[in-house]
Amino acid sequence: MYRIVDPADAADYLRAWCATALRSRIPAYETLVRRIRKHFDAIVAAVQLGLSNSRLEGINAKIRLIQRRSFGHANLDNLTAMIYLCLGGITITLPTARRDG
Incomplete structure (x- = not known):
């Protein structure tokens, strides 16, 4: 529809x-x-x-994947931190990454 x-x-x-x-x-x-x-x-x-909950369902699926990959987290704070890391839009540059400049 x-x-x-x-x-x-x-x-x-x-x-x-x-x-x-x-x-x-x-x-x-x-x-x-x-x-x-x-x-x-x-x-x-x-x-x-034009409302849909598809974006929310996508985020929920990613959170379930994070939980499955980790075989469960020791506490809720660790799970919350991993969710923010994976879905928060933060890009972390590793110290070993080559920097152009």
């Missing part, structure tokens, strides 16, 4: 999709339609405003 629908048409598109899903009589789709209808206004607003 984010890519193929004009944001102004999001509500109509979602209503049409829900109607089609209900006609299928698939129980999982019926459950999904109930959830969509419960949050309909928020979903349409997110599409119209």
Whole structure:
């Protein structure tokens, strides 16, 4: 819906999709339609405003990778420091790195 629908048409598109899903009589789709209808206004607003949590999900995946690579940290401060080091945008130049100048 984010890519193929004009944001102004999001509500109509979602209503049409829900109607089609209900006609299928698939129980999982019926459950999904109930959830969509419960949050309909928020979903349409997110599409119209271009909101997405993809960046946050990417950061969460990187944090999980940091945890897995380290086989767990001795304490929370060590994990926090590693997260800041890996995701904080800091570039550390090693003392052995060649400096042009």
